Amino acid sequence: HLEEATRVRAVTSWIIEAPTRRKHKLSNTSISYQGYVFVRVTLENGVEGFGEASTLGGPRWAEESVEAIKANIDTYLAPVLIGKPACLLEAAAGEMAKAAKRNNAAKSALDMALLNATGKTLGVSAHVLLGGARRRSFSAIWALASGDAGQEVEEAQGMIEKGWFNRFKIKLGFADPATDLDRLAALQKALPLGTDIIADVNQGWSEADFIRFIPRLADLGVSLIEQPLPGGQMAAMARIAARSPVPIMMDEGVFTTEEALDGCSRGAGSVLSLKLCKHGGVHQLKQVAAVAQAAGVQLYGGCLLESSVGAAAHLHAFATLPDLHWGTEHFGPKILIEDLCRNGLKYENFEVHLPDGPGLGVTPDLDLIEKYARKD
Numbered sequence: 001h002l003e004e005a006t007r008v009r010a011v012t013s014w015i016i017e018a019p020t021r022r023k024h025k026l027s028n029t030s031i032s033y034q035g036y037v038f039v040r041v042t043l044e045n046g047v048e049g050f051g052e053a054s055t056l057g058g059p060r061w062a063e064e065s066v067e068a069i070k071a072n073i074d075t076y077l078a079p080v081l082i083g084k085p086a087c088l089l090e091a092a093a094g095e096m097a098k099a100a101k102r103n104n105a106a107k108s109a110l111d112m113a114l115l116n117a118t119g120k121t122l123g124v125s126a127h128v129l130l131g132g133a134r135r136r137s138f139s140a141i142w143a144l145a146s147g148d149a150g151q152e153v154e155e156a157q158g159m160i161e162k163g164w165f166n167r168f169k170i171k172l173g174f175a176d177p178a179t180d181l182d183r184l185a186a187l188q189k190a191l192p193l194g195t196d197i198i199a200d201v202n203q204g205w206s207e208a209d210f211i212r213f214i215p216r217l218a219d220l221g222v223s224l225i226e227q228p229l230p231g232g233q234m235a236a237m238a239r240i241a242a243r244s245p246v247p248i249m250m251d252e253g254v255f256t257t258e259e260a261l262d263g264c265s266r267g268a269g270s271v272l273s274l275k276l277c278k279h280g281g282v283h284q285l286k287q288v289a290a291v292a293q294a295a296g297v298q299l300y301g302g303c304l305l306e307s308s309v310g311a312a313a314h315l316h317a318f319a320t321l322p323d324l325h326w327g328t329e330h331f332g333p334k335i336l337i338e339d340l341c342r343n344g345l346k347y348e349n350f351e352v353h354l355p356d357g358p359g360l361g362v363t364p365d366l367d368l369i370e371k372y373a374r375k376d
């Protein structure tokens with residue numbers, strides 16, 4: 001019987017520090033390695049499922065650090081899953097909700113491991129368990145975030161040459177707005193005419209900054225402006241969204257379905273970035289997507305620089321959405337010096353492809369997990 005066979009026997013977690021190819025700078029942090037918590041669930045039938053919680057530079061992008069994620073998984077979340085059927089994902093999410101408030105990155109790592117293990121047990125791809133894929137590949141966006149215009153131009157050109165990415169997101173908000181916009185102007189001038197450029201301010205501006213600099217930003221032709229103001233400032237986001245000639249995307253302001261309802265109904269943006277680390281699991285991500293779509297808000301496939309494990313889990317959920325207008329920025333596997341999977345995601349023709357095979361369709365290399373696991 002499936003429920004008996006998929007009971008969770010053990011949960012193991014590791015803190016991983018995987019070096020990136022270059023410094024990745026945001027308004028409030030700068031990283032040269034990616035911090036993940038990897039989890040493995042082992043079922044009674046011997047099947048293993050892997051999942052990953054991503055962070056960005058400690059508890060700065062969001063409140064969860066790798067240390068907190070590991071502690072909360074080991075102490076509060078894993079114990080309520082032991083002995084429960086992995087195939088009952090909604091029930092497992094309910095148990096985790098009772099055991100801990102928020103902690104959405106920690107919950108999403110376990111959720112994707114349960115999904116992976118269930119798919120592997122049944123011999124079906126994860127997307128089938130989520131309703132089935134409506135698309136098999138996604139237009140892919142690369143993030144430029146060294147802060148050095150010359151390096152960023154070269155990097156973008158390299159991505160175009162490789163056929164991996166021809167749409168770009170540029171990080172703003174770590175220099176003053178005028179300096180940032182000079183950098184953006186240099187980039188726009190050097191890239192092929194019509195290249196899609198998205199600006200992510202990562203909460204770095206005030207409403208007044210936005211009002212001052214939006215005319216120049218709009219002149220530079222960006223297609224989207226992501227989370228310019230602090231996440232909690234929904235009313236101010238709604239005011240700038242109403243006056244902006246460029247669509248505004250909500251990111252750090254929307255984690256839960258309640259926040260999605262608040263932001264979407266107030267008009268705090270006309271696009272929403274979906275991320276498992278924010279929403280806490282694949283079903284919760286689909287609920288947030290449904291709230292956005294009911295409000296007429298378009299969807300963007302967000303990331304937090306996951307390896308191929310976390311990125312694959314996102315793609316399985318994204319594949320089932322009725323519409324994913326903006327494609328996805330899952331570039332994490334390509335910014336790591338070594339991706340953590342042997343059979344990682346495939347990037348071709350400027351698209352990232354949904355992996356085939358049971359469960360998530362990708363397998364972490366345990367030697368690499370060992371190599372990059374924090375030793376203390």
Ligand code: MUC
Nearest residue numbers: 143200202251303304305
């Ligand atoms: C974010 O805020 O979108 C995702 C891509 C990137 O460069 O940073 C992250 C976080």
Ligand code: MG
Nearest residue numbers: 200226227251
């Ligand atoms: Mg963002």
